[in-house]
Amino acid sequence: xxxxxxxxGCQMNLSDSExxxxxxxxxxxSEASTIEEADIILFNTCSxxxxxxxxxxxxxxxxxxxKKTKPHLKxxxxxxxxxxxxxxxxxxxxxxxxxxxxxxxxxxxxxxDSQDEHVAVDFNQEEIYNELYPSRKGKFNAFVTIxxxxxxxxxxxxxxxxxGRERSRPIADIIEEVKIAGNDGFKDITLLGQNVNSxxxxxxxxxxxxxxxxxxxxxxxxxxxxxxxxxxxxxxIMAMAKGDKVCHNIHFAMQSGNNDILTRMNRGYTSEHFYDxxxxxxxxxxxxxxxxxxxxxxxxxSEEQFMxxxxxxxxxxxxxxxxx
Numbered sequence: 001x002x003x004x005x006x007x008x009g010c011q012m013n014l015s016d017s018e019x020x021x022x023x024x025x026x027x028x029x030s031e032a033s034t035i036e037e038a039d040i041i042l043f044n045t046c047s048x049x050x051x052x053x054x055x056x057x058x059x060x061x062x063x064x065x066x067k068k069t070k071p072h073l074k075x076x077x078x079x080x081x082x083x084x085x086x087x088x089x090x091x092x093x094x095x096x097x098x099x100x101x102x103x104x105x106x107x108x109x110x111x112x113d114s115q116d117e118h119v120a121v122d123f124n125q126e127e128i129y130n131e132l133y134p135s136r137k138g139k140f141n142a143f144v145t146i147x148x149x150x151x152x153x154x155x156x157x158x159x160x161x162x163x164g165r166e167r168s169r170p171i172a173d174i175i176e177e178v179k180i181a182g183n184d185g186f187k188d189i190t191l192l193g194q195n196v197n198s199x200x201x202x203x204x205x206x207x208x209x210x211x212x213x214x215x216x217x218x219x220x221x222x223x224x225x226x227x228x229x230x231x232x233x234x235x236x237i238m239a240m241a242k243g244d245k246v247c248h249n250i251h252f253a254m255q256s257g258n259n260d261i262l263t264r265m266n267r268g269y270t271s272e273h274f275y276d277x278x279x280x281x282x283x284x285x286x287x288x289x290x291x292x293x294x295x296x297x298x299x300x301x302s303e304e305q306f307m308x309x310x311x312x313x314x315x316x317x318x319x320x321x322x323x324x
Contacts, residue, residue: 001112003029004038008056009046011225012192013079015143017044018134020078020105025135027109035063040074040112045081047158053081057093064095074112076100080162087119102148102163103127123164130169133177142186146174146209150194152228154255155266156295159194166194168201171209175216182218189213191224197231207239214243222246229253230268232277241284248285252277253293257312258305261298271312278316291320 003024007017020042021031032038041063046052060075067073074097077089083101090096098111101121106129111118128148136142149164150157178189191209193199199206206224213222222245229252240246256262257271281288294309313321 001029001039002032002037003040003042004032004035005042005044006035006059007044008052009044009048009080011143011190012145012194013044013046015134015145015192016079016102016105017042018136018143019129019132019145020044020108022132022135023105024109029109029112036066039070039072040076042076042078043081045077045079047080047084047162056081060093060095067095074098076108076112078102078105078108080158083121083162084158086121090117105129106132125165125167128167128169130173131176133180136181136184136186138186140186141188141190142178142181142184143190143192144174144177144181145169145192146196146206147193147199151198152195152268153266155264156298163194166198168199171201171204171212174209175212178213178216178219182216187218187220189219189222191222193224193226195226195228195231196224197227197233197236205235207233207235210236210239210243210246214245219245223249225251227252228268229274229277232281234280237280237284240281248287249289249291250281251291251293252281254309254312254316255293255295256298256301256305257309258301261301261305261309264300265295265298271308275312275316289319290316291322292316292318293322293324295324 005017005020007013035041043056045056064075075095076098077096078100082099086099089099098118100108100111103124104120107120111120147166147168149166150160151166153160181189197206199209210222227250254274255265255267259270
């Protein structure tokens with residue numbers, strides 16, 4: 001049986017698709033080179049914006065017509081949309097055979113074999129997919145997930161509801177995966193988490209992890225995403241500055257430059273704290289590239305509040321900004 005995964009959304013979803021590929025291949029499935037060859041089509045989905053969900057529903061509507069000529073074809077929805085909508089997906093869009101949430105990928109081969117419409121979306125706070133090292137398609141950059149979930153509950157964000165609470169992978173497991181990737185020819189490593197800054201496994205924190213990975217000879221460059229401003233410590237800045245292989249770039253989501261709006265967003269920091277972190281980053285790494293996210297027109301935002309954001313952006317002079 002051949003499967004094909006179509007992935008939407010963030011780098012974490014790309015990494016999860018590699019993980020699911022590994023699980024299926026270990027259980028006797030093979031990856032199809034095109035969607036037309038597939039006996040199983042998996043849509044790995046994103047729920048951050050409505051447009052992302054609408055695209056998936058449209059794609060399922062298109063692909064389900066293949067069942068007329070290939071009656072055994074199965075279509076599954078995995079990822080954040082599966083976690084958010086669960087069995088409701090069967091009512092929203094016909095043609096779906098199973099729905100699998102982000103903590104149930106280890107069982108996906110059993111779910112595919114099931115003859116009934118199947119929903120597996122229970123959160124599992126113990127699931128970090130230990131000792132499952134993903135199959136990778138690229139040649140240079142490897143995504144390595146170091147933690148799963150988020151505890152921040154920003155008021156505009158669905159991620160804690162679709163990814164569950166934070167839990168960190170054992171450092172030994174991460175180091176082993178990075179070494180395997182390096183030995184396979186990947187020289188550029190990107191460490192992934194909803195908030196990598198809050199990585200903490202048995203007292204080992206993110207700066208410690210970066211310092212350990214920096215010692216691996218086969219790796220040439222280390223990157224990471226995503227960073228939350230309230231958790232960017234002086235220790236992490238020093239680890240970035242001292243590391244021989246840590247790239248001097250950071251994606252650092254400001255979201256707003258007005259403190260009232262930041263409070264309503266439940267961001268956990270002030271504009272003054274954010275600017276202080278920018279100053280500290282540039283003090284220790286004058287060449288650092290800093291990108292950001294900004295939400296313009298947050299619900300109830302006044303023109304005066306927006307101008308606080310505008311003026312802070314002018315003051316900081318980001319290298320690039322994603323505007324919403």
